[in-house]
Amino acid sequence: MIQDEIRQKIDKLNVSEKILLVSDIWDSIAQDCSAMPPIQGWHKKELDQRIEEYESGKAELFDWKEVHNELREEFK
Template identity: 35%
Template sequence: MMREEIATMSMSEKIILMEAIWDSLETEIDELQPPDWHQDVLSDRIERLNTGQVKLISLQELKNRIR
């Protein structure tokens, strides 16, 4: 399916298509392996959190910051 075809679809047709794609991916989930660098990034972020270099904020705090 090409972008042009998708662009002509209604919103409900696009949602149905997305659901079908997600359903098809679910059956192939065992084949999906994240790249090794993902673990490196996660480990680095956890380390920075544990050492106090960064802190978590709530979604509300984030919304307040960007207003």
């Protein structure tokens, strides 16, 4: 079965490679927003709080591409 073959290949990856793989998988899932489940109440509350922090200038911001590239370099 192909799923078993994929699992065997994943098991051979080191931790940093697994993390990058999960990130890539999540990115591919996020591209199809119609497949996403609805946001739960606790999650919406957290998002609203973060938006408020952002709009008030209290949030520390990081460019995702820079963070992503730094992680890829660090865990090569």
